Amino acid sequence: xxxxxxxxxxxxxxxxxxxxxxxxxxxxxxxxxxxxxxxxxxxxxxxxxxxxxxxxxxxxxxxxxxxxxxxxxxxxxxxxxxxxxxxxxxxxxxxxxxxxxxxxxxxxxxxxxxxxxxxxxxxxxxxxxxxxxxxxxxxxxxxxxxxxxxxxxxxxxxxxxxxxxxxxxxxxxxxxxxxxxxxxxxxxxxxxxxxxxxxxxxxxxxxxxxxxxxxxxxxxxxxxxxxxxxxxxxxxxxxxxxxxxxxxxxxxxxxxxxxxxxxxxxxxxxxxxxxxxxxxxxxxxxxxxxxxxxxxxxxxxxxxxxxxxxxxxxxxxxxxxxxxxxxxxxxxxxxxxxxxxxxxxxxxxxxxxxxxxxxxxxxxxxxxxxxxxxxxxxxxxxxxxxxxxxxxxxxxxxxxxxxxxxxxxxxxxxxxxxxxxxxxxx
Amino acid sequence: xxxxxxxxxxxxxxxxxxxxxxxxxxxxxxxxxxxxxxxxxxxxxxxxxxxxxxxxxxxxxxxxxxxxxxxxxxxxxxxxxxxxxxxxxxxxxxxxxxxxxxxxxxxxxxxxxxxxxxxxxxxxxxxxxxxxxxxxxxxxxxxxxxxxxxxxxxxxxxxxxxxxxxxxxxxxxxxxxxxxxxxxxxxxxxxxxxxxxxxxxxxxxxxxxxxxxxxxxxxxxxxxxxxxxxxxxxxxxxxxxxxxxxxxxxxxxxxxxxxxxxxxxxxxxxxxxxxxxxxxxxxxxxxxxxxxxxxxxxxxxxxxxxxxxxxxxxxxxxxxxxxxxxxxxxxxxxxxxxxxxxxxxxxxxxxxxxxxxxxxxxxxxxxxxxxxxxxxxxxxxx
Numbered sequence: 001x002x003x004x005x006x007x008x009x010x011x012x013x014x015x016x017x018x019x020x021x022x023x024x025x026x027x028x029x030x031x032x033x034x035x036x037x038x039x040x041x042x043x044x045x046x047x048x049x050x051x052x053x054x055x056x057x058x059x060x061x062x063x064x065x066x067x068x069x070x071x072x073x074x075x076x077x078x079x080x081x082x083x084x085x086x087x088x089x090x091x092x093x094x095x096x097x098x099x100x101x102x103x104x105x106x107x108x109x110x111x112x113x114x115x116x117x118x119x120x121x122x123x124x125x126x127x128x129x130x131x132x133x134x135x136x137x138x139x140x141x142x143x144x145x146x147x148x149x150x151x152x153x154x155x156x157x158x159x160x161x162x163x164x165x166x167x168x169x170x171x172x173x174x175x176x177x178x179x180x181x182x183x184x185x186x187x188x189x190x191x192x193x194x195x196x197x198x199x200x201x202x203x204x205x206x207x208x209x210x211x212x213x214x215x216x217x218x219x220x221x222x223x224x225x226x227x228x229x230x231x232x233x234x235x236x237x238x239x240x241x242x243x244x245x246x247x248x249x250x251x252x253x254x255x256x257x258x259x260x261x262x263x264x265x266x267x268x269x270x271x272x273x274x275x276x277x278x279x280x281x282x283x284x285x286x287x288x289x290x291x292x293x294x295x296x297x298x299x300x301x302x303x304x305x306x307x308x309x310x311x312x313x314x315x316x317x318x319x320x321x322x323x324x325x326x327x328x329x330x331x332x333x334x335x336x337x338x339x340x341x342x343x344x345x346x347x348x349x350x351x352x353x354x355x356x357x358x359x360x361x362x363x364x365x366x367x368x369x370x371x372x373x374x375x376x377x378x379x380x381x382x383x384x385x386x387x388x389x390x391x392x393x394x395x396x397x398x399x400x401x402x403x404x405x406x407x408x409x410x411x412x413x414x415x416x417x418x419x420x421x422x423x424x425x426x
Numbered sequence: 427x428x429x430x431x432x433x434x435x436x437x438x439x440x441x442x443x444x445x446x447x448x449x450x451x452x453x454x455x456x457x458x459x460x461x462x463x464x465x466x467x468x469x470x471x472x473x474x475x476x477x478x479x480x481x482x483x484x485x486x487x488x489x490x491x492x493x494x495x496x497x498x499x500x501x502x503x504x505x506x507x508x509x510x511x512x513x514x515x516x517x518x519x520x521x522x523x524x525x526x527x528x529x530x531x532x533x534x535x536x537x538x539x540x541x542x543x544x545x546x547x548x549x550x551x552x553x554x555x556x557x558x559x560x561x562x563x564x565x566x567x568x569x570x571x572x573x574x575x576x577x578x579x580x581x582x583x584x585x586x587x588x589x590x591x592x593x594x595x596x597x598x599x600x601x602x603x604x605x606x607x608x609x610x611x612x613x614x615x616x617x618x619x620x621x622x623x624x625x626x627x628x629x630x631x632x633x634x635x636x637x638x639x640x641x642x643x644x645x646x647x648x649x650x651x652x653x654x655x656x657x658x659x660x661x662x663x664x665x666x667x668x669x670x671x672x673x674x675x676x677x678x679x680x681x682x683x684x685x686x687x688x689x690x691x692x693x694x695x696x697x698x699x700x701x702x703x704x705x706x707x708x709x710x711x712x713x714x715x716x717x718x719x720x721x722x723x724x725x726x727x728x729x730x731x732x733x734x735x736x737x738x739x740x741x742x743x744x745x746x747x748x749x750x751x752x753x754x755x756x757x758x759x760x761x762x763x764x765x766x767x768x769x770x771x772x773x774x775x776x777x778x779x780x781x782x783x784x785x786x787x788x789x790x791x792x793x794x795x796x797x798x799x800x801x802x803x804x805x806x807x808x
Binding site: 108 | 556569585619621636642699700795
């Protein structure tokens with residue numbers, strides 16, 4: 001059997017399964033139809049009262065539960081659905097016996113208000129943490145422990161899919177989904193595992209999560225109409241819109257996939273990551289870490305900027321990110337940036353936060369497979385300071401073999417992926 | 427699984443940063459290891475839960491700007507402090523070139539809640555006619571905007587980058603004790619396979635907070651009453667948490683040799699497992715992991731990160747008795763308490779200190795998370 005290696009002598013990392021859930025719906029087909037139709041999944045929030053809030057909209061996923069639920073429960077459900085779709089497509093392993101490791105981007109969790117309220121109801125007089133502790137001592141709320149530990153969601157996914165080894169729960173803020181993919185790539189390149197299930201999931205839109213971002217002035221407050229609020233690269237962009245969803249990818253050693261006759265959907269050819277010690281929430285104004293992360297990803301793939309056909313932007317719709325990203329892309333791609341298409345899925349599904357890097361990687365592979373660029377919708381008022389081809393408002397046919405997918409996050413996290421068509425299509 | 431790698435390179439520990447209830451640094455903890463304690467225990471402040479409070483640190487020494495100190499919660503300050511000690515210990519604190527390639531993996535939980543705000547809101551919510559609106563109003567007005575940044579799991583790594591000027595990338599692992607195991611396992615695998623030359627890896631935990639005590643107490647995992655050694659808590663099993671942080675600088679042996687760095691120990695192997703918890707699975711998993719290290723010499727130290735929780739602690743003791751019968755056993759919890767995400771990094775740091783100060787020639791580190799995950803490491807004298 002031929003052994004395939006990349007330009008650096010490492011195993012090629014193939015994608016053999018993809019799954020996605022967003023506010024636009026469940027599954028690749030539903031999402032792709034909506035994304036290429038320029039449909040928005042952003043709507044008025046009905047999950048909790050929004051009285052007194054500056055932002056009252058989001059890309060919540062509201063079609064999965066009839067009963068009240070917590071963020072870890074929704075995150076787990078989203079991840080389960082995306083992973084089921086991806087694993088089924090890959091045809092890898094038997095049911096509940098996935099022959100590879102699990103790398104999972106999960107939102108940080110903590111005990112939520114309804115559960116604290118439930119315990120507080122049993123306390124007479126002023127409520128404080130000592131009172132909550134006395135109530136906890138009774139053992140009546142035992143299930144809440146496993147619900148709110150940080151490793152809970154990934155542990156449950158590992159159990160359900162039968163992944164091997166110790167499951168990873170990771171966070172690199174808004175680039176977490178891309179980091180989960182990068183960790184899978186690295187494990188396969190090391191030869192630690194023939195396959196990896198990489199998932200980014202986020203179902204954490206509740207009142208306090210929204211308020212926290214709102215207090216940092218990170219969210220759009222243009223609530224009416226909801227579907228118009230996320231407008232990456234527009235002059236009147238005023239913040240991101242929170243979204244929910246999950247993306248799952250089955251990564252596999254290319255030769256392992258070929259040997260079992262699997263359909264290769266694409267290759268994760270390169271990953272780049274850089275830290276930014278400039279500020280807790282803001283990127284270096286010169287864009288240096290983002291520039292280096294993109295260049296690292298291309299170098300890791302053994303490609304040059306000229307090889308990139310399309311950029312799946314981080315494109316959050318915040319004034320600062322979009323400016324920094326445009327400037328960084330210009331630094332990497334030079335004059336070509338004026339004609340190199342770059343669009344933001346977030347204009348339609350909002351910012352799915354922990355999940356974004358994985359969700360957008362899935363959409364990037366659909367872009368390659370279908371030869372269609374999803375648009376940046378709500379692009380009525382271009383920012384003259386940002387001269388980009390953002391694929392405004394309408395999808396466009398294009399031959400795409402190589403995508404650069406960007407993810408940038410709070411805490412100086414910058415992760416870029418180079419995603420390519422399967423080699424036989426070359 | 428990560429030991430299957432071809433072209434495996436040696437991984438050495440060239441920097442140790444540690445701070446706990448005992449104080450800070452290699453010497454303080456070497457002395458405690460040699461003497462077997464005694465631990466610093468506070469049985470009053472969080473009664474009935476004993477814990478090991480953090481010794482007073484001179485924060486300015488590692489976090490010079492007050493504005494940086496203010497923007498962090500105690501767990502982040504502790505972690506940034508311990509990371510700074512590790513960078514100093516490795517001699518790379520002022521090496522901008524090294525810090526631009528240094529990759530960071532942090533095992534972290536989340537930041538502390540504002541207990542006063544939570545308590546007031548919970549009291550008010552009970553009688554609120556419109557609870558949703560009440561909650562919104564009070565969160566909007568009472569939450570400090572920057573509190574979020576002190577709570578986000580990946581902002582310990584972010585603060586390490588900002589304060590110490592590290593421009594290499596970071597990753598944050600969550601998931602209680604196993605996050606610490608996987609952080610060290612992954613850092614080791616990256617260097618052993620040639621994916622990285624230099625890593626900073628560790629974690630920090632602030633035990634002095636009721637919100638975390640609440641999470642553990644919900645599941646019935648806390649010891650009540652007074653201190654008892656980890657392996658002698660049959661009267662009232664449970665963990666006694668301790669504020670502790672530890673970071674290690676891991677480096678390829680070649681890189682360390684090339685720059686003439688002092689090597690504290692060689693980190694030979696790190697393994698992790700996820701046993702489907704049932705009676706006997708922790709013992710089996712740890713026996714398997716430690717057994718995989720091959721035959722251990724007569725002068726071996728076993729550092730256990732055991733929690734003290736019922737069942738699994740005895741299983742860990744049995745596994746060590748079986749797989750490392752001649753080893754001298756030390757429980758990290760008997761010295762500094764249980765540091766959750768930091769428990770395994772602290773234990774590996776203690777093992778490295780023991781080797782570095784000539785207290786042992788070889789060490790195994792074991793740990794079983796309070797509700798899931800098992801891990802082990804093997805260190806040898808360099």
